[in-house]
Amino acid sequence: xxxxxxxxxxxxxxxxDLEELDRDLYRGTNEYPDNDHPNLYGGQVAAQALxxxxxxxxxxxxxxxxxxxxxxxxxxxxxxxxxxxxDRDGRSFSSxxxxxxxxxxxxxxxxxxxxxxxxxAVHDMAMRTDLMAPEDCEPEPFNHNFPSCEARLVxxxxxxxxxxxxxxxxxxxxxxxxxxxxxxxxxxxxxSDISSGFAGPDTDYIPVRAASLDHSMxxxxxxxxxxxxxLDMSPMMAGGARGLYSGAxxxxxxxxxxxxxxxxxxxx
Amino acid sequence: xxxxxxxxxxxxxxxxxDLEELDRDLYRGLNEIPPNDRPTLYGGQVAAQALxxxxxxxxxxxxxxxxxxxxxxxxxxxxxxxxxVExDRDGGSFSSxxxxxxxxxxxxxxxxxxxxxxxxxPEYLxxxxxxxxxxxxxxPESFNQNFPSCEARLVxxxxxxxxxxxxSTTLWVRIRQPLPDDRLIQGCALTYVSDIGSxxxxxxxMQMPIAAASLDHAMxxxxPVRADQWCLLDQYPVMAGGARGLYGGSxxxxxxxxxxxxxxxMLFREGQY
Numbered sequence: 005x006x007x008x009x010x011x012x013x014x015x016x017x018x019x020x021d022l023e024e025l026d027r028d029l030y031r032g033t034n035e036y037p038d039n040d041h042p043n044l045y046g047g048q049v050a051a052q053a054l055x056x057x058x059x060x061x062x063x064x065x066x067x068x069x070x071x072x073x074x075x076x077x078x079x080x081x082x083x084x085x086x087x088x089x090x091d092r093d094g095r096s097f098s099s100x101x102x103x104x105x106x107x108x109x110x111x112x113x114x115x116x117x118x119x120x121x122x123x124x125a126v127h128d129m130a131m132r133t134d135l136m137a138p139e140d141c142e143p144e145p146f147n148h149n150f151p152s153c154e155a156r157l158v159x160x161x162x163x164x165x166x167x168x169x170x171x172x173x174x175x176x177x178x179x180x181x182x183x184x185x186x187x188x189x190x191x192x193x194x195x196s197d198i199s200s201g202f203a204g205p206d207t208d209y210i211p212v213r214a215a216s217l218d219h220s221m222x223x224x225x226x227x228x229x230x231x232x233x234x235l236d237m238s239p240m241m242a243g244g245a246r247g248l249y250s251g252a253x254x255x256x257x258x259x260x261x262x263x264x265x266x267x268x269x270x271x272x
Numbered sequence: 273x274x275x276x277x278x279x280x281x282x283x284x285x286x287x288x289x290d291l292e293e294l295d296r297d298l299y300r301g302l303n304e305i306p307p308n309d310r311p312t313l314y315g316g317q318v319a320a321q322a323l324x325x326x327x328x329x330x331x332x333x334x335x336x337x338x339x340x341x342x343x344x345x346x347x348x349x350x351x352x353x354x355x356x357v358e359x360d361r362d363g364g365s366f367s368s369x370x371x372x373x374x375x376x377x378x379x380x381x382x383x384x385x386x387x388x389x390x391x392x393x394p395e396y397l398x399x400x401x402x403x404x405x406x407x408x409x410x411x412p413e414s415f416n417q418n419f420p421s422c423e424a425r426l427v428x429x430x431x432x433x434x435x436x437x438x439x440s441t442t443l444w445v446r447i448r449q450p451l452p453d454d455r456l457i458q459g460c461a462l463t464y465v466s467d468i469g470s471x472x473x474x475x476x477x478m479q480m481p482i483a484a485a486s487l488d489h490a491m492x493x494x495x496p497v498r499a500d501q502w503c504l505l506d507q508y509p510v511m512a513g514g515a516r517g518l519y520g521g522s523x524x525x526x527x528x529x530x531x532x533x534x535x536x537x538m539l540f541r542e543g544q545y
Contacts, residue, residue, distance in 0.1 A: 068516060069488055069537055071340035073384050075361045075368050091379055092344045097487075099344055101370075101382065110360055113370065113384060115342055117487065124515035124540050125480050127472075202396075209394035217366075217386065218338055220490055222537055224513045240533055241494055245393030246337060248492050248533060250520070263511055263518060265535060267338055267492055270393045 006083050011038035015180040016152040016194060019048060020055045020187050028088040030056045036080045037148050044078030045150045046112070046216045047197030049104050051190040053114040056086035057100035058186040065098050065118035067189045071220045072114040082106050096120045128224075129263070131234060131254040138175035138232045138256075144198065145169055153178050153195050158234075162203060164212050172204035172237040172249075178230045189262075191229030192253055193221060196264050201237035201249025209242070213271040217246065220265045227254070227261035237264075245270050282306075284449045285421040288317060289324045289460055297357040299325045303349050308417040313347030315381070315486045316419055316467030318373050320460040322383045325355035326369035327456040334367050334387035336459045340490045341383035351375050365389045397494070400504060400524040407444035407502045407526075413468065414438055422447055422465050427504075431473055433482055439473035441507045445523075451500040459532075461499030462523055466491060466534050471507035471519025480512065483543035487516065489536045497523070497531035507534075515540050 014033050022030035032052045034044060050072050058067060078084060084104050091099040097119050104112040135158055144155035145168045158173035176195040182188050197219060202211050227233060237251035247268050253261045283302050291299035301321040303313060323339055347353060353373050360368040366388050373381040404427055413424035414437040427442040445465040451457050467489060472480040497503060507521035517538050523531045 068514065071342075071384065071488065071490060073340070073360075073368055073386060076363075091342075091382060099342055113360060115340065115382065115384065117342060119514065119516070122515035125477075125512055125517075127477055127480065127509050127512035127517065129511055207394070207396050209396075211394075218340060220340060220535070222511070222518045224511055239396050241398070241492070241530060242394050242396035243494050244337065244388065245391035246388070247394070247396065260511060260513075265490070 010036040012036040030086040047194040051194040053102040057116045061098045068119045070116040076111040078111045131258040170203035174235045214268040217267045223262045232256045299355040316464040320464040322371040326385045330367045337388045339385040345380040400528045441474035447500045471509045481540040483541040484538040487537045497525040502526045
């Protein structure tokens with residue numbers, strides 16, 4: 005059986021180049037930074053799962069939404085197998101479910117929907133414009149956990165109890181050029197699991213340790229994930245040791261790429 | 273195969289949730305037949321029954337805290353819906369389930385839901401609006417016949433449709449029958465009422481179409497609130513484009529306790545109401 009060992013730094017394009025084991029059954033490679041962190045970054049698994057779903061969809065249908073649950077910790081040392089179920093191919097929508105599997109157990113499950121391009125009424129969430137440029141922002145301190153992308157913290161920054169700087173607003177871009185529209189959407193997914201909406205000035209509490217529980221994204225315009233994008237998040241509610249936040253991803257020119265929500269578990 | 277006599281029949285909400293267990297993890301539900309003979313199922317009924325089916329397979333002391341679902345095909349009122357539950361995981365404090373709602377061998381709706389033990393932790397919430405006309409002074413929701421288990425009232429400001437109907441993004445809602453003091457049933461009831469209205473029917477989005485079909489629906493539960501007493505369903509637009517619209521919302525009890533937050537993406541359709 006394949007084993008990965010650190011340091012191993014495939015590009016995001018290589019991460020998304022899934023091996024087709026059989027119809028609707030895929031296997032991915034893992035990035036494995038040399039930082040004693042044996043668990044998979046959730047954004048990598050979510051991005052690969054969306055890729056697997058998209059590979060089974062008729063041409064001209066593009067990801068418009070996905071909902072995933074993180075069920076078990078994934079391990080960087082072992083490849084993840086993605087099993088796609090074709091729930092429906094309608095006239096303009098295709099629906100897929102994907103189980104991401106390690107050791108015979110589902111570590112992540114995804115439902116995703118693909119739609120043909122249509123025109124319709126537009127309602128946009130405008131991007132904030134009072135932002136420090138990416139070149140002037142300092143690197144995200146946990147960037148080594150998701151090495152395929154570059155992340156910069158937009159001020160105002162807050163300090164965790166351990167002295168790490170955090171912000172709910174982050175400039176992000178994938179380090180290498182990406183090949184196609186599905187890959188750009190998968191790259192937005194990859195980058196959308198960075199930081200949290202609870203890292204900002206709205207909340208007293210900064211989760212130093214937290215686990216992603218669920219993650220949803222809704223895509224609007226195709227934007228390039230290999231150029232700077234703004235990931236801007238805000239808290240929605242917290243209670244019962246869980247926190248829900250939402251966020252938006254815009255291209256640097258202000259085009260809305262996607263909205264997201266995540267619920268996380270606050271770990272003592 | 274069971275078919276329903278298309279005579280208007282209103283099973284109580286607890287009867288809707290009283291699913292028949294066909295086998296382990298396999299259930300069948302009754303449908304409500306509304307007075308207007310609408311042949312298709314109300315999505316909130318299917319979502320509520322699916323959450324109920326998932327919850328029936330979960331260890332005691334674990335309560336629904338989130339669900340994510342897709343509406344895949346139109347459901348028919350004339351046939352019962354089968355709910356097939358898959359047990360994705362039972363961990364130390366979480367249980368995860370997937371439910372397929374099936375008619376004629378096809379999945380009409382699929383849901384992932386998660387259940388958690390009660391824990392304490394940091395608190396954050398947004399306050400409920402307080403400048404609201406009370407339910408007794410609000411007029412009934414125009415489409416209330418489509419979801420007869422619930423009573424819905426429109427909170428002003430109202431939007432007038434070309435056909436002369438009123439709409440609002442903010443509604444008072446309550447289940448008509450008293451519900452048992454059971455957190456799963458109360459969670460299912462919030463799910464039932466959460467598919468009413470839309471975040472795009474307010475004055476801020478007058479250019480938006482009114483006719484729409486639900487595509488996906490997600491809920492995150494916070495404090496247990498009683499759905500058989502007036503709750504405020506308050507919704508707002510998030511984004512729209514590509515013939516789709518995404519909105520968010522919250523459900524509070526009348527005393528301001530946050531019961532759940534929700535999001536829904538819908539497909540805009542041609543049509544007048």
